[in-house]
Amino acid sequence: MWSFVEPGEDGTVPSEFQYWSQEHIKDCILQLRMYEICINDVYTLKCDVVVVVAYVRFGFDGIDIDDETGNMKGTHQDWLTHHGPVVVNYLQALRDGLDAIQRPDEPRYLLTWDEFPSAWDPPDPTNEHYTGCISFHEGVDGWHRCYEPRISALVDMVNWVYELVLKDTLPVKAAAVIPKNKIVVGACSGQGCVSDQPIGQEVYNAGNGSAFYRGTMLWSATIDILLENLSSISRMGRAGNYGVKMPFRGKFT
Secondary structure, eight states: OOOEEOOOTTSOOOSSOSSSOHHHHHHHTTTSOOEEEEEOOSSSOOOOHHHHHGGGGGOOSEEEEEEOOOSSGGGTTOHHHHTHHHHHHHHHHHHHHHHHHOOTTSOOOEEEEEEOGGGGSOOOTTOSSOOGGGOOOTTOOOSOOOOOTTHHHHOSEEEEOOSSOOTTIIIIIITTTSOGGGEEEEEEOGGGOSSOOOTTHHHHHHHHHHHHSSEEEEETHHHHHHHSTTHHHHHHHHHSOSEEOOOOOOSOO
């Protein structure tokens, strides 16, 4: 299970999650547990690690970072150069904080990262039609950036947030800088999809994610459960696995 919280403009972290009730979240964590942070403001990123780490009181298995900044005005149109070092610093701080609160009888808390599918496209400033991961469109923030390879060593998983395994992006380019046992393939279902997808794409990704990578994640399982009669989860389960292979904890104390 994933739940969202977004740091405030002053860098503080709110005490409640977005979208769902806190009690509902606590009821769900004994099945699948993961916690996601959305970071959108490159100027005010002052993550309070102590407060963020405190969210483990909900019993989550770790923290996922959904930093949706890219080659934008705030990063001087070059995310890798100007924001990449910031990412490395706060991931290291989170990793240290999570390790510090780990109990002797518990598995290590997970730290994961969400990445855009175009992050491994080779930069090509000579191509006027598509310059690769260095692409920048005036007035449009985000959606293109080049992957910061130092992230791979700091996180347990990199979630490839796209619905389709395109050509050689995942098996060749991404796998060249991220161990395959750290790659999680993204899939979408029904109303969770940004655009129309080929029939069966979530089943295809579930099989590939299980067979060749760390696993598969679905956006959004909540939508699938509440509105779509678990149709995607059921098909994905038969194809390989739904979710990721992560350590599970018993009841939280």
